[in-house]
Amino acid sequence: MRELIISELTQAVQDLARGFAHYLPRLIVMLILAFVGWLIAYLFKIILRSILRLIKFDRLSENAGASQLLTKAALPSATEMLSRFVFWVTWLGFVLLGISVLGILGLQEQITRFFLFLPHLFVSVLILFFGMLAAGFAARAALLAAVNANVPSPRLLSLAVRSIIMVFVLSIVFEELGLAEQTMLVAFGIAFGALMLGLAIAFGIGGKDLARRFLEEKLVRTKKEQDEDELSPL
């Protein structure tokens, strides 16, 4: 009995040891992967951060107004955001790789899907970022041009420009991510159409005066007015 117990125990211990011996290398490999992954991700983060600083990425994002958005949301700078994002994605990738080494069934498929999804995620983030840059830039350009041309409602114009561009950007982003494609398409179609209609009506009503003034200036502009206006700056 005692012997049986001992043998069973030995068996169990041996099994455990065997099991452990079987899993230990994988575990070690996983831990190593996680650790190395962390190292590599950290390295990536540092390299990316210095590259972005070197190319004055913050300034770029500032120009686009993206920084303002981030500041408002109490988030760190665009460079920091992007570096952290890369760090986490890279590390996560390694950790998942480690887990897959453990050979847990069912998890493999999810991990594979994660890796397939990664490029899309990247591209989407980039599109979103540059889209916001472009939208901010165009909006401000429109605002300044409108103010200097003495056109009515510059801010409305600016907002419209930003909205149009953002609608476009978001539709592209969602399509890239493949999220509820049909729904999104219809939703954005409706939103976009509504915006356009609104703008058309707004311009139609507001532009009546503008058009009249334009025509007046072109056709019946008097010399007196022009002389009064102009002072040579140089």
Added chain:
Amino acid sequence: MEDGNFLTDDFLRQLINVGEVDILVGLPTHNNAKTVGSVVHTIRTGILRSFPRERAVIINADGGSRDGTPELITGVSIDDVRRGSGIYALRTLHAISTKYASTPQSEVAMRTILAAAELLRAKACIVMSPESESITPEWVTNLVRPVYSDSFDLVSPTYHRHKFDGLLMTNLLYPMVRALYGVKIREAYMPEFGFSGRLGSQFLGQNRWNDGIGENGTELRLTLAAVTGGFRICQSFLGKKDPVERRAADLVPTLRHSVGVLFSALESDFNAWSTVSGSQEVPAFGTDPELALDPLRVNRKRLRDMFVRGVSELESVFQTILAPSTLGELKRIAGLSEEEFRYPAELWVRTVYEFAAAFQKSVISRDHIIQALAPLFRGRVYTFVVENRNGSANDVANNIESLCLEFERLKPYLLEIWKSKQ
């Protein structure tokens, strides 16, 4: 347009024919057929009268005229084939032309002229405006002589002007250049000027051509290069400045190639200007320029309206450029009634300096920074016009002088915000 082949073969052939010259007259043009004929005639008269023995050439850099401007210029060459001008010429006076592009770009025109000057080893060069209606032969003499006879490297012009003419010059460029670079050059951005071959060559070699923002405004960069390079600078009185240019350009492009160029130069010239304090007169030739006082109708209401609207509409932009106190002050004066409204000198100087610092840091697109200055400048113009409406020439001059001193006084403030992070 690589350095090696910047000039066309045809132009090079013409330059070979001209050969070495003593005096080179550059004439950048674009559809100036109305005025260019008389301008060239006057230039030629000036050369023949004052420099009959010198080898001279008129070089036209044309930005794609379609009205026959280049032909008008080359048509007045004095050589042995065409005669009968009434003026006796000892030598052949070439007038050659090259078309550098189909659209006018003063930078390319200037570069063409400078490259030609270097190839022809010109001792004295002048650039003349093809639009000038009040030009006289003495202008040529007054611009050439300081270089040719007195070894100056840059001859900056002075003019008789109306007191409300050139307000960007009197309210920003002159005081700022004076305060930062320490030299009292009245017309740092000038349609007519003279320079030595030495300065021309150095500028040609060192200037960053085609760097975008300064597509125009090469003249201002030349002036600043002369100042920072330690070249000998003088001012020479020409005459009455043309009222033609009153119809000139939209404010924003003008700001771009004057203030924009100055702001971007500040970045590269930091070591030069940051150590300067006070300002020096530059040697002057000819009579002192006078301010004309005859009444001039100005649409003041529009100026103020555009200022007020600018301040309210562009608040988000100004937040990135201006210090909160400055913006607050601007909002306050924008709210004042027409009678009370005043954009004081100190506030204007702070505004300009903060814009310059923001430009250097590129807090937003540099071009947007320049555009945002336009409504504020209009507000300053309004104040200047109101303050000097009934002022004598002396009063106006004093006003400008005190603005200059304000720019000089606040220079440490610029240095402070220049160095501060964000």
Added chain:
Amino acid sequence: MNSTTKDALWYKDAIIYQVHVRTFSDSNGDGIGDFLGLEKKLDYLQELGVNAMWLMPFFPSPLRDDGYDIADYDSVHPSYGTLEDFRKVLDSAHQRGIRVIIEMVLNHTSDQHPWFQEARISQENPRRDWYVWSDADTQFKDTRIIFLDTEKSNWAWDPASKSFYWHRFFSHQPDLNYDNPAVREHMWNVMKFWLEMGVDGFRLDAVPYLIEREGTNCENLPETHAIIKELRRRLDEQFPGRMLLAEANQWPADLRPYFGDSDEFHMAFHFPLMPRMFMGLKLEDRKPITEILQQTPEIPPSCQWSLFLRNHDELTLEMVTDIERDYMYDMYAQDRTMRLNLGIRRRLAPLLNNDRRRIELMNAMLMSLPGTPIIYYGDEIAMGDNISLGDRNGVRTPMQWTGGWNAGFSSAEPEKLYAPLILDPVYGYPAVNVAAQRESEHSLFHWMQRIIAVRKSSAVFGRGSIEFLYPANHRILAYLRRLGNESVLMVNNLSSAAQAVELDLRRYKGNVLIEMFGNNLFPRVGELPYLLTLGPYQSYWFRLRRV
């Protein structure tokens, strides 16, 4: 008349050597050149290649104006020999194919001339009317004074007859009165005397001034032209084939009437061209040269311009504008002692800083521009001058034949020479002389020989038409000379730097260019501009040929 041909237009093909008997060679050791000395040196002229010789005045004279103050028209100055000696020179020259042109001073005589001595005896003397007299010095006040540096008025007081006499030049040169038929008749007889002896032509001195009229500037008057027409008519009738050369320092347009309708002068000096050649060279710009030649009117086909670089007088700057004159003074005569009247008293070589390239270029233009070239003695070996000698004597020093005793000019004691020899290290006779240059193949003398030979190889130079090409490079003076089927192209670089030039020769498409000195071929002319490169002061002569 042996080897000189009967061609009536001989003067168009001539290359004239200007020489003063006194300066050339002394045969009798008295320190003054003479006819027999000159005769011995005719071989030299033949060797050089010239085919005409212009002898400066050799008549009896007090020599106060280098012989232009004649005291006897029918004889020769005893210092130079005898009339017989002159005949020998004439014959020897003709045997060598060298024509002889002598001076004839019609306008005035010396105040030592017996005619004037007679005229001043009394107001009633029959010779009195041979000169121009006045009681006051106010007549003809619109007339300019030529010798500004020495004369204050054109009138001089004669204490003997107590009245003023008229003189356009020095006060010791009273003007003859050509309103007097007796004067006109007598002067023709003088010319006839020399023509009968065999001279081939006259250089008529100071022709614009023969007649005076109140209210005019007394130059180029119609009456003066009438007198010349009469002389020419008699010459053609009695001595066909002889030539009259006018010395009239005038603008080309004013000179044109002196050719008349081929019934006045055969030739006239082109005075305004010469200073402009020097000016063009200094400016490195062809403009002055092309401009003056454009202003030069057409002349009758039998007439000819006479061209020169330097002569026995100062480089005259009368025919230039004030700006041009100041320029010329500053460039060529900064030292004020080099200036005389309105001109520069220097020889060719010193004017050009003894720069061989410039001397050659100027001679190349002289030999190829339309006209008959005149070489001033000594300039063919780049002789220098002596500006310390007064007046124009600095350019009239003895010819430098050898590096030996008195430069081989005379066997006299050096102090007995009529003028001192040039002794400075650059131009002195030990350095610059005929013998040395004969020895050296590269010498200017040999170069002059070659260019004269090339010029004589074609009549196109003397008789052809001229057409300027105007390449955009203004430092290049290019022209085509044409006669019949023959075309030659001259390209001169006026600049001290090498130049590239593109010539529009499309009309000559298909021709090849043959460089005339070496007879070597240059590329065929095509549709494109003909590209040539020229070294500093280089000139090319090309013959255009279809092959």
